[in-house]
Amino acid sequence: MIAYIRGKIAEITDQAVFIEANGVGYEVICPNPFRFQSKLGLIEKIYTYHHVREDAQVLFGFEKIDEKTLFAKILNVSGVGPKGALAVLAQTSVNDFVAAIEQENEKFLTTFPGVGKKTARQMILDLKGKLPFTYSMEEVSEVTxxxxxxxxxxxxxxxxxxxxxxxxxxxxxxxxxxxxxxxxxxxxxxxxxxxxxx
Incomplete structure (x- = not known):
């Protein structure tokens, strides 16, 4: 399992960051690759989730370890794949998502692409009380x-x-x-x- 990659941010696309480490270029799919735009050409550390399927191996990357941890937890939800988990992290903070789960805020969860009422309820059922984060109501943005x-x-x-x-x-x-x-x-x-x- 590749836990993280430290290397030079060599290229950025609308879906991925290319990071060069020890002469090897890794394509890392990120929630918001443009967050790394100011770091282009610099040595950075990207936390990675190595997703292995029968037909492909994909590296997903995150700025913070909490984002990677949450991504892995969302993947455990029945009916949610990497694309859905990535869409969640592209549009909200870890704090806001945890608050929505703990408060059973289905309305907020259904604002994410591909998440209907059934999936939102499944997220709450599978994740409530099981996420390794505390959340602050003071830091929760207006969840609309x-x-x-x-x-x-x-x-x-x-x-x-x-x-x-x-x-x-x-x-x-x-x-x-x-x-x-x-x-x-x-x-x-x-x-x-x-x-x-x-």
């Missing part, structure tokens, strides 16, 4: 779909700045991006780049 969307938008705006666009350019397209019904950071980035080209 719009808040989740804004979090993704904020990360996308930061990614656009990291790609070389000025604050002024980014602020000019922000109102147009806010009108879109998008929940994923990389989709915001793609739309933002398209607007910049006009």
């Amino acid at each position: 779909n719009s808040k989740t969307t804004n979090m993704a938008l904020d990360e996308a705006l930061e990614a656009l700045k990291a790609l070389g666009y000025s604050d002024r350019e980014v602020m000019l397209i922000k109102p147009k991006l806010q009108e879109l019904e998008i929940q994923e950071t990389d989709h915001y980035v793609k739309k933002g780049l398209a607007l910049m080209m006009k």
Whole structure:
């Protein structure tokens, strides 16, 4: 099992970070690869979850050990695969997710792609009281779909700045991006780049 990789952030795509360690390049699928944009070319440590299937071996990567731990716990939920677990971590914090599970907040859980009421109830059933985290109500953000969307938008705006666009350019397209019904950071980035080209 590969617990983590320390190496140079060599490349970033909308789904993965390529990290070079000892002459080997690893493709690591991340919830929000653009979080590493400011670290491009630097030596960084990425916590990894080595997912092995019959037809593939995939490395999933995280900035913090808590995110990796939560990812592994969500994978244990019946009916939730790596794609679903990754979508959860792309759009919320560990604290907010744990709070939603412990408070049985189905409405919040169903804001994630692919999570309906049945899956949300299964998450609560399988995870409540079993997550190795404490949570702070003071740190819980407003658990609404719009808040989740804004979090993704904020990360996308930061990614656009990291790609070389000025604050002024980014602020000019922000109102147009806010009108879109998008929940994923990389989709915001793609739309933002398209607007910049006009």
